[in-house]
Amino acid sequence: MLTILVAGSTILGGCTGIPTEVTPVKNFEVQRYLGEWYEIARLEHSFEKGLCGITANYSLRDDGGLRVLNRGYDPQKREWRKAEGKAYFMKSPEIGYLKVSLFGPFYGSYVIFEVNEADYRYSFVSGADKSYLWLLARAPRVEDEVLARFIKKADMLGFDTAKLIYVEHGARCGGTMLQKDGEKDA
Numbered sequence: 001m002l003t004i005l006v007a008g009s010t011i012l013g014g015c016t017g018i019p020t021e022v023t024p025v026k027n028f029e030v031q032r033y034l035g036e037w038y039e040i041a042r043l044e045h046s047f048e049k050g051l052c053g054i055t056a057n058y059s060l061r062d063d064g065g066l067r068v069l070n071r072g073y074d075p076q077k078r079e080w081r082k083a084e085g086k087a088y089f090m091k092s093p094e095i096g097y098l099k100v101s102l103f104g105p106f107y108g109s110y111v112i113f114e115v116n117e118a119d120y121r122y123s124f125v126s127g128a129d130k131s132y133l134w135l136l137a138r139a140p141r142v143e144d145e146v147l148a149r150f151i152k153k154a155d156m157l158g159f160d161t162a163k164l165i166y167v168e169h170g171a172r173c174g175g176t177m178l179q180k181d182g183e184k185d186a
Helices: 008-013 144-156
Strands: 035-043 050-062 068-073 078-088 097-103 108-116 124-126 133-137 164-166
Touching: 035 144, 068 097, 108 144, 124 144, 133 144
Parallel strands: none
Antiparallel strands: 035 050, 035 133, 035 164, 050 068, 068 078, 078 097, 097 108, 108 124, 124 133
């Protein structure tokens, strides 16, 4: 979920680097990136294990940073898990390279290495090393071509795409309709 704890382990280690061969997007437009994103695929981590219906929502903060709200549904416990944090650009708002904190003073990298320029409908994101990788989209599913492009590019950059987890959304997530915060499960 960016995700649920964008780079939870990386954040704990305070690592804000960029993986070798990964280049953050330039001409990034933060206003177009704001709003809700669905996690489509990721490399597995303990902080997201077993979760489905994972989303990340980005909004502007008064201090020039971004508010980050990550959510994921735990179907075994029948409950939502949330993490709220903040993100700041590492170089400039025109470069898709941020540091994200969901745990107090600890920050981890959030490196956007591809975004659909036409309408910002999908984004490829890594953490500080090649054990963190996400495909995010504006809808709970992406076209086969987008998924194939993500896998090919990530593989070429040295990510272990054979270990990708594909996130379930909607009725396939826990077998019931998922409710937003404050509502009871159906």
